Amino acid sequence: MPASPSRRTLALLGLGLVMAAIFAADTLTDYAVAAACFYAAVILAASRILGPRGLVLLAAACVALTGVSFFLTRFGTYRIGLVNSAIGMLVIVITTYLSLKMEAAKAAVQEAQARLLRVARASTVGELTTSIAHEVNQPLAAIASSAEASQRWLAQDPPNVDKARQTLARILADAHRASDVIARIRGLTRGACPERRGFDLNQAVLEMLALSRSELEQHAVIVTTQFDDELPLVLGDRVQVQQVIGNLILNAVDAMDGIPAAARRLTLRSLRVDGGRVALSVRDHGSGLPLEAPERVFDAFWTTKAGGLGLGLSLSRSILEANGGQIRAEPAEGGGAHFVFELPIDDGVAHG
Ligand SMILES: Nc1ncnc2c1ncn2[C@@H]1O[C@H](COP(=O)(O)OP(=O)(O)O)[C@@H](O)[C@H]1O
Numbered sequence: 295m296p297a298s299p300s301r302r303t304l305a306l307l308g309l310g311l312v313m314a315a316i317f318a319a320d321t322l323t324d325y326a327v328a329a330a331c332f333y334a335a336v337i338l339a340a341s342r343i344l345g346p347r348g349l350v351l352l353a354a355a356c357v358a359l360t361g362v363s364f365f366l367t368r369f370g371t372y373r374i375g376l377v378n379s380a381i382g383m384l385v386i387v388i389t390t391y392l393s394l395k396m397e398a399a400k401a402a403v404q405e406a407q408a409r410l411l412r413v414a415r416a417s418t419v420g421e422l423t424t425s426i427a428h429e430v431n432q433p434l435a436a437i438a439s440s441a442e443a444s445q446r447w448l449a450q451d452p453p454n455v456d457k458a459r460q461t462l463a464r465i466l467a468d469a470h471r472a473s474d475v476i477a478r479i480r481g482l483t484r485g486a487c488p489e490r491r492g493f494d495l496n497q498a499v500l501e502m503l504a505l506s507r508s509e510l511e512q513h514a515v516i517v518t519t520q521f522d523d524e525l526p527l528v529l530g531d532r533v534q535v536q537q538v539i540g541n542l543i544l545n546a547v548d549a550m551d552g553i554p555a556a557a558r559r560l561t562l563r564s565l566r567v568d569g570g571r572v573a574l575s576v577r578d579h580g581s582g583l584p585l586e587a588p589e590r591v592f593d594a595f596w597t598t599k600a601g602g603l604g605l606g607l608s609l610s611r612s613i614l615e616a617n618g619g620q621i622r623a624e625p626a627e628g629g630g631a632h633f634v635f636e637l638p639i640d641d642g643v644a645h646g
């Protein structure tokens with residue numbers, strides 16, 4: 295975790311003091327006391343604040359101090375001192391090597407996670423492509439036909455200016471609609487690094503429903519929203535949370551594909567829950583969760599779909615946990631699946 299500059303300086307100062315204390319103990323005690331081994335603790339603590347170069351330099355300093363202590367110590371058996379100093383140095387070197395390895399592994403994991411999130415982002419947009427194309431095409435087609443109409447109104451003799459003006463107003467409204475859709479897609483693909491800030495969850499849900507509209511219409515899904523109008527802002531990365539909402543909507547559409555059209559109902563409800571949190575409940579009337587182990591749906595690569603990746607829900611869980619939230623799945627009363635996720639509310643305190 296990157297510490298702020300002042301905390302980092304303070305931590306480094308603390309480590310310096312500990313090193314001085316170890317040096318004093320190593321110098322003033324008998325050769326038989328292998329105090330130098332405690333430098334390993336300094337290395338371990340420093341590995342969280344220093345880069346690889348800094349850590350190697352620190353390790354070199356620790357090895358040098360061990361050597362100096364050995365020459366300054368006046369008590370005990372020289373041979374035991376020699377062996378203990380060598381062991382101390384070895385411990386320092388091994389600890390440094392392992393710390394460097396561990397930090398590199400951590401960086402690799404973070405990199406892989408970031409890459410997965412980018413894939414998730416692309417795949418949500420990909421899965422919505424048909425719906426999105428339709429959402430942009432519709433106003434464009436309307437604009438074309440309104441333009442033709444206004445040409446006709448103006449070609450009349452005398453020209454019907456009033457009608458032409460009305461048609462132009464429609465063109466303007468449709469142009470705004472198209473650019474709104476584009477703005478939403480931009481929002482959905484923007485921002486490589488997560489950004490946690492307060493946002494309106496109801497609004498975020500409405501936008502995802504708008505982007506999935508033609509997908510929902512095509513599958514004859516009836517959507518009901520029950521929004522708490524006094525919902526406080528939630529804290530999280532808006533774009534990432536919208537990925538989760540998109541995943542849940544698309545999964546619900548898939549799950550209800552096999553049931554009669556009249557029963558394809560999807561309900562999204564926002565509410566305040568205990569502990570200063572906000573929840574979104576997504577309930578469908580589809581095929582339902584695997585009875586024996588509902589939690590399996592969150593396993594990576596677990597899918598029952600021919601073209602499925604089985605990553606949507608696993609990524610959704612990672613996203614929510616990274617945003618201080620959680621998600622669970624349970625069978626819905628009367629059939630279907632019920633997904634609930636929670637996020638902390640934005641209490642106005644600055645978050646780093
Ligand atoms: N709303 C739902 N109703 C029933 N089953 C679901 C629902 N959502 C997810 N599942 C099950 O969980 C599996 C994993 O979902 P997900 O992680 O989104 O991957 P994918 O959609 O690619 O299969 C799905 O294949 C499906 O079997």
Ligand SMILES: [Mg+2]
Pocket residue numbers: 541544545606607
């Ligand atoms: Mg899915």
